[in-house]
Each structure stands twice: as C-alpha cells, then as structure tokens.
Amino acid sequence: MNQNIVIVGAGFAGMWSALSAARIASSQNRADITVTVIAPQPELRVRPRFYENNPETLVSPLLPLFAATGVHFVAGTVTDIDDAAHRVTYTGENGREEVLNFDKLILASGSALNRAGIAGAAEFAFDIDQAESAGRFDRHLHDLAGRESSAARNTFVVCGGGLTGIELATELPSRARAVLGENADIRVIVVERGDKIGGRFSDEMRSVITRASQALDVEWRLNSTVEAVQQDGVLLTDGTFIPALSVILTAGVNASALTARIAGEKDARGRLHVDDNLKVIGQEDIYATGDVAYAVCDEEGRHALMTCQHAIPMGKFAGNNAAAALAGIAPLPYRQPGYVTCVDLGAWGAVYTETWQQNVKSVQDEAKKIKVSITNTLIYPPEADKEKAFLQADPLAPFV
Numbered sequence: 001m002n003q004n005i006v007i008v009g010a011g012f013a014g015m016w017s018a019l020s021a022a023r024i025a026s027s028q029n030r031a032d033i034t035v036t037v038i039a040p041q042p043e044l045r046v047r048p049r050f051y052e053n054n055p056e057t058l059v060s061p062l063l064p065l066f067a068a069t070g071v072h073f074v075a076g077t078v079t080d081i082d083d084a085a086h087r088v089t090y091t092g093e094n095g096r097e098e099v100l101n102f103d104k105l106i107l108a109s110g111s112a113l114n115r116a117g118i119a120g121a122a123e124f125a126f127d128i129d130q131a132e133s134a135g136r137f138d139r140h141l142h143d144l145a146g147r148e149s150s151a152a153r154n155t156f157v158v159c160g161g162g163l164t165g166i167e168l169a170t171e172l173p174s175r176a177r178a179v180l181g182e183n184a185d186i187r188v189i190v191v192e193r194g195d196k197i198g199g200r201f202s203d204e205m206r207s208v209i210t211r212a213s214q215a216l217d218v219e220w221r222l223n224s225t226v227e228a229v230q231q232d233g234v235l236l237t238d239g240t241f242i243p244a245l246s247v248i249l250t251a252g253v254n255a256s257a258l259t260a261r262i263a264g265e266k267d268a269r270g271r272l273h274v275d276d277n278l279k280v281i282g283q284e285d286i287y288a289t290g291d292v293a294y295a296v297c298d299e300e301g302r303h304a305l306m307t308c309q310h311a312i313p314m315g316k317f318a319g320n321n322a323a324a325a326l327a328g329i330a331p332l333p334y335r336q337p338g339y340v341t342c343v344d345l346g347a348w349g350a351v352y353t354e355t356w357q358q359n360v361k362s363v364q365d366e367a368k369k370i371k372v373s374i375t376n377t378l379i380y381p382p383e384a385d386k387e388k389a390f391l392q393a394d395p396l397a398p399f400v
C-alpha cells in the first residue's frame, strides 16, 4: 500500500522537505512512498528579496525540479487539517473543495504579516511581505511619478526597524529617485518603537546600520508607535502626523494561521513547538518546519529564527525525518549551530556578521557581494537534476 507524505507549502522549508523526503524514499528503494507538495503555486517565492524592484519577478519555477526528483505537486490552498483523521482539505484550482489523506504531514506554510491592531492599515498601508503585496507597493511607487511633487508624495514611512524595515528603508532612496527623478526631495523615515537604531542587532552591527542610515539620509523616529494609517499619512501615538502617500508596514509577522488547525503548544507568534526531529510535540505523524516551527537549533538551547537561513536546513531535516519514519530508519536530530547575519544597506552597501554575537566581518561593498551571492544564488532552488538535488537535500550537507 502507498504511504503518503503530504507537505503544505512550496517555500524554502516545503521545497527542501520534499527533496529530502524523496531522497530517502529513493535511497531506500521505497517506490511505495509518495511525496506530494500542495501550495497555491508551483514556484519558490524569494521573499528575502521583496524589498527590491519588480518583486513579482523574484520567483523560481519548481515543476521541472519536482519532475526530476519524483515529487508530486497539487495546486491548492489548504483550508483545514484534521490531525486525527490524517486529512487535509484544500481549495483546488477550479475553486472546488478537495481532500488529501496523509500518513505523514509536514506543515511548511510559512508566515504572514499581521495588520490587525493598526487603524486604517488594511485600507491604506503597504507591505512587502508576499509577492502580491510587494508588487502592489512597487506599482504604487511607479504611479507616484504621475502625481504632482509634494512632501506627501516624496515621503516614505517605514513602520518597524527590524531586518525587513532596514533593508527597505535603505533601498528606498535610490529606488524612489529612479522613479521620481535624481533631484526629487526624497524623505525616508523609519518609525520604530524601540529606543535604538537596529535594536535587535549587536552594538557593533548597530553602529554600521547607523552610519549607513546617516549616509543615505534615512531618518529614524525612535520610541514611536503608529496609531493609525490614513490615505495621506500616518498618525503616531504621540499625536504627530507625518504626511506621506507611502506608509509601509514591516513589523508583526506571525506563523501561518494553519498552525491553529493542529493541536499542540504554540509560541507567541503561533509557531508549533516541535521536538528535535521537528515532529510537533504531542503528534505522532505531523511535522512542522520553517517559519511555522518553534525548534531548538543548537546545544545552547537557542531557537531557530523566522528566516530562510533556518527554514532551508529545517526543511531538509523535516523531510528526511518524515520519510525515515516510514522507511523504518533512524531520524536525524535538527541542529544548526552556525549563524550569520547579512543586511542589505542599499546604495551604501551591506553588513555581514558571523556567530550569534553578530561580530562584524565585512561592510559596504565587500558585504554587498556576500549579500548578493546569498540572495541571488545560495537560497534559490537547486538545478532540476535528481543527483545534484539529492546531494544538496542531505540535511548533513554543508549550508552556512
């Protein structure tokens, strides 16, 4: 009888789960193990690049890779998971409700920006979280060229000064000038609740981010919280109103709402607690990986972050372990002690650090080369070649 591994999501974690599970099925000569990915599109959407121009083009097709490696693909959006009945319900391409049964399920449905709690955000704020919303912001930016120059047209307010906010804010001066003219009086303001620029990063790294912000004239408004977004600007809780036609939210990412369909403990961002094999604690046949998993990643008890740096190896381990359970072989505990940070800083360059202490290793052009090699090559899917893809899908193959 066939044994079905169903993977929800074709992002970094889902794609690598599929390749890794197919690798085990192939190496164990288990033609009865079927690996199926279900996602709305058969493409890897390269979210870490969505602060760039033309974000909708930053996707990579997956069907040739899946065909080469024997992975099945079903186009659909999962709407429900019945953990007891081992069944997922999804809306297929034709809009009809369908079901898929699983022996092992890997949840890899990623994360999404949460706009709740900010008045007017749903109507007037932009974001760069998904291909569609990043594309909408890109089109809006181009449309600004057709509007009369004004302080509101030329002002971009980035709400949230974390990684995504910093990358967008430092990219915006050159991106906006390319559209509105080299002499346009562009103003980019980061509204940040914390009291430090880049407060989530090491002091050494923060001083680099501060230097880059100064060089690019990116203003930081610290200790500030957004009260409401309006058609013509943003209101802060201290009563300040900043006129701006472009308000972009970057803070407040939560795990996919599908995590709520699975019984099990969750962290504050909705991520499912998993064991060392990335199996959801309390579930026998359900794994969680990537942004939906709250997983210990090293011997010091640190937890993986919601980054593709973690989602890629976590995908490989989850796929390996789901298939290993069906093939009757030992699982591989997920461990990823190494950690690097590379933040794009627009026309100024980038900053690259190593270790969890974030020791700065390179800045400006040198770091930018590393950033480009990561985002334009390293995180893309492997070639549609079974042997090469399986080599890279090995959880123990070096990554970073």
Ligand SMILES: Cc1cc2nc3c(=O)[nH]c(=O)nc-3n(C[C@H](O)[C@H](O)[C@H](O)COP(=O)(O)OP(=O)(O)OC[C@H]3O[C@@H](n4cnc5c(N)ncnc54)[C@H](O)[C@@H]3O)c2cc1C
Residues within 6 Å of the ligand: 008, 009, 010, 011, 012, 013, 014, 038, 039, 040, 041, 045, 046, 047, 048, 049, 050, 051, 076, 077, 078, 079, 108, 109, 110, 111, 128, 129, 130, 163, 164, 256, 258, 289, 290, 291, 292, 306, 307, 308, 309, 310, 311, 342
């Ligand atoms: C602007 C931006 C910049 C970033 N920069 C960095 C960076 O510099 N470095 C870094 O490491 N990380 C970065 N990240 C984070 C990184 O993109 C995520 O951590 C990573 O994408 C998580 O991978 P994932 O596979 O878990 O989820 P995703 O890549 O989000 O993939 C989720 C998949 O699930 C599918 N899906 C969702 N819901 C359903 C459903 N109901 N049914 C079926 N399928 C579903 C989606 O279509 C998609 O295929 C950035 C993210 C953003 C938005």
